[in-house]
Amino acid sequence: MSNRPLRKVVIPAAGLGTRFLPATKSVPKEMLPIVDQPTIQLIVDEALRAGAQEVVVVNGRGKGSIEDHFDRSYELEDTLQKKGKKELFEQIRKISDSVRIISVRQKEPMGLGHAVLAARHAVGDEWFGVMLGDDLIDSEDPGIGQLWRVAQETGKAAVALMPVPEDQAHMYGVGAGPLLGNGPHVLIDRIVEKPPKGTAPSNLAVIGRYVLPPEIFPILANTKPGAGGEIQLTDGLAQLAAKGQLVGVRFNGVRHDAGDRLGYLQANIAYALKRPELREGLLAYLREVTK
Numbered sequence: 001m002s003n004r005p006l007r008k009v010v011i012p013a014a015g016l017g018t019r020f021l022p023a024t025k026s027v028p029k030e031m032l033p034i035v036d037q038p039t040i041q042l043i044v045d046e047a048l049r050a051g052a053q054e055v056v057v058v059n060g061r062g063k064g065s066i067e068d069h070f071d072r073s074y075e076l077e078d079t080l081q082k083k084g085k086k087e088l089f090e091q092i093r094k095i096s097d098s099v100r101i102i103s104v105r106q107k108e109p110m111g112l113g114h115a116v117l118a119a120r121h122a123v124g125d126e127w128f129g130v131m132l133g134d135d136l137i138d139s140e141d142p143g144i145g146q147l148w149r150v151a152q153e154t155g156k157a158a159v160a161l162m163p164v165p166e167d168q169a170h171m172y173g174v175g176a177g178p179l180l181g182n183g184p185h186v187l188i189d190r191i192v193e194k195p196p197k198g199t200a201p202s203n204l205a206v207i208g209r210y211v212l213p214p215e216i217f218p219i220l221a222n223t224k225p226g227a228g229g230e231i232q233l234t235d236g237l238a239q240l241a242a243k244g245q246l247v248g249v250r251f252n253g254v255r256h257d258a259g260d261r262l263g264y265l266q267a268n269i270a271y272a273l274k275r276p277e278l279r280e281g282l283l284a285y286l287r288e289v290t291k
């Protein structure tokens with residue numbers, strides 16, 4: 001694996017967002033705002049801070065607003081300029097100018113592994129990142145960039161790992177294995193998608209960041225449907241783990257599960273508290289309502 005910046009990331013965004021119905025009946029869950037930014041924009045910003053130049057969005061029907069968000073909006077830009085709102089104009093223009101978006105259609109929702117496979121031709125024959133729009137990693141050092149460095153150092157695929165309470169491990173993919181060198185990372189030799197309660201090989205949950213080699217594509221093309229009758233990325237990763245080619249990265253940063261209603265609300269509060277113009281007013285409100 002050559003020593004170069006991360007060039008491409010894939011963001012699977014074809015899911016139906018059923019946990020946020022009825023809001024997601026007409027609005028993609030990836031466009032739900034964290035304060036005043038669509039969730040997917042925070043994901044793309046993380047990719048850009050890690051050096052990514054192209055973002056492959058795996059879309060489904062009714063997700064056109066994601067492409068529109070990263071496109072030029074001439075009418076809006078013209079209006080902002082005429083009203084002298086220079087700061088807002090520059091903010092909107094930056095969204096469309098900062099990254100090249102490639103949109104790929106996943107025609108059937110057949111699982112995360114199938115979504116990644118749908119990006120095969122857009123990615124080509126190179127290593128790439130995968131970033132799930134449900135998982136926000138709040139860190140000065142971009143989460144996907146942390147994985148990229150470990151993948152370059154080891155020459156192995158990398159997944160993000162996070163400790164979770166043992167009674168919640170069945171809700172995640174779970175990885176296990178010996179420490180890599182002096183730690184904290186793990187050379188994964190077992191990885192299981194949503195193991196039955198009490199059977200998880202560890203308490204280390206796989207979080208939505210991956211750095212993968214192009215060899216994952218033929219593996220996924222030959223992977224049979226697994227948990228939930230879907231083609232699971234975890235099953236493809238298990239084949240890399242069996243060859244000693246998968247590292248679990250204990251990343252630095254705070255993870256928010258924006259795909260869960262409570263986690264989404266917590267993410268909004270956490271990101272709002274980072275904003276100087278919102279922090280004091282929000283803290284005052286929280287103190288008032290939690291008396």
